[in-house]
Amino acid sequence: MTPLFGGIEGGGTKFICAVGTSPDDIRRETRFPTTAPAETLGQAIDFFKQVERDYGRLSALGIATFGPIDPNPASPAHGFILPTPKPGWSNANVLGMLKSAFDMPIVFELDVNGAAMGEWTWGAAQGLDTFLYLTVGTGIGGGVMANGSLLHGLLCPEMGHIMIPHDPLRDPFEGVCPFHNDCFEGLASGPALEKRWGRRAETLPPDHPAWALEAHYIALALANYTLTFSPQRIVIGGGVGGREDLLPLIRRQVQEILNGYVRSPAVAEKIDEFIVHAGLGSRAGMLGAIALAKQATSSVDHENRA
Ligand code: ZN
Numbered sequence: 001m002t003p004l005f006g007g008i009e010g011g012g013t014k015f016i017c018a019v020g021t022s023p024d025d026i027r028r029e030t031r032f033p034t035t036a037p038a039e040t041l042g043q044a045i046d047f048f049k050q051v052e053r054d055y056g057r058l059s060a061l062g063i064a065t066f067g068p069i070d071p072n073p074a075s076p077a078h079g080f081i082l083p084t085p086k087p088g089w090s091n092a093n094v095l096g097m098l099k100s101a102f103d104m105p106i107v108f109e110l111d112v113n114g115a116a117m118g119e120w121t122w123g124a125a126q127g128l129d130t131f132l133y134l135t136v137g138t139g140i141g142g143g144v145m146a147n148g149s150l151l152h153g154l155l156c157p158e159m160g161h162i163m164i165p166h167d168p169l170r171d172p173f174e175g176v177c178p179f180h181n182d183c184f185e186g187l188a189s190g191p192a193l194e195k196r197w198g199r200r201a202e203t204l205p206p207d208h209p210a211w212a213l214e215a216h217y218i219a220l221a222l223a224n225y226t227l228t229f230s231p232q233r234i235v236i237g238g239g240v241g242g243r244e245d246l247l248p249l250i251r252r253q254v255q256e257i258l259n260g261y262v263r264s265p266a267v268a269e270k271i272d273e274f275i276v277h278a279g280l281g282s283r284a285g286m287l288g289a290i291a292l293a294k295q296a297t298s299s300v301d302h303e304n305r306a
Helices: 035-054 096-101 111-122 184-188 190-197 209-229 246-258 281-305
Strands: 005-011 014-020 025-033 060-065 104-109 132-136 140-146 234-237 275-277
Touching: 005 035, 005 111, 005 275, 005 281, 014 035, 014 281, 025 035, 025 132, 035 096, 060 096, 060 111, 060 234, 096 104, 096 190, 104 281, 111 132, 111 140, 111 281, 140 184, 140 209, 140 246, 184 190, 184 209, 190 209, 209 246, 234 281, 246 275
Parallel strands: 005 060, 060 104, 132 234, 234 275
Antiparallel strands: 005 014, 014 025, 132 140
């Protein structure tokens, strides 16, 4: 029997749970609003319990959750949501609740890292070993794969909160980040667009000056990431980042900002292949959670063989 994997995309507004083996083989999927941890995780557990009654035991479960989280499996805080503005979720023991319900390998990751894993397994980053996935939407965050492994360390990288040049003459908007005001997320997230222009980002027409400014900020960040992480590709998703008309503006401005310094043909000649949209679109997170589960069992097999 084909081993089946469970995946949870745990978002700040909704949870998506799915079971399958690949994008073409999703056997069952459900979504529900994110409420209190016990209620929301209880719904997820009920879903997978029912799936196991119908299909048999799952092989592994991956959860790609909103953060912040502690990526270090040896840390006592691993598996918890760290202090967050999301009501009720600070110090929620997400992994513990799932582990008490299921006896199988469970992988706990940050949402953007899950999406990066999904893009690497089935999407726009297949065959690469160093790339980054960036989401620009309600928030801004990124996951980095470096030399074939997701980058963890002191914390999961917080790529939305980098400081980028902000010219108050061109853009007097003060920013929306509660910690830094005009960091990248403070200037370029969906809520920043809405507050600056007084209307929701998706209602701004393509010729609105908002988009040139947005592309400018995203390009500044991508130029910094290119110089810092040396990615072979940058994959962009999210409600704002996924806009079709934004990519050409971003690519051109990245070239202008780097100004010939990065000699690689990827930037100089093939930027259309260097900065791309997520291949899995809005399904990157959910599929990434399944990819995490799949990878967990292949590493267990590997350990068993070794
Ligand atoms: Zn910030």
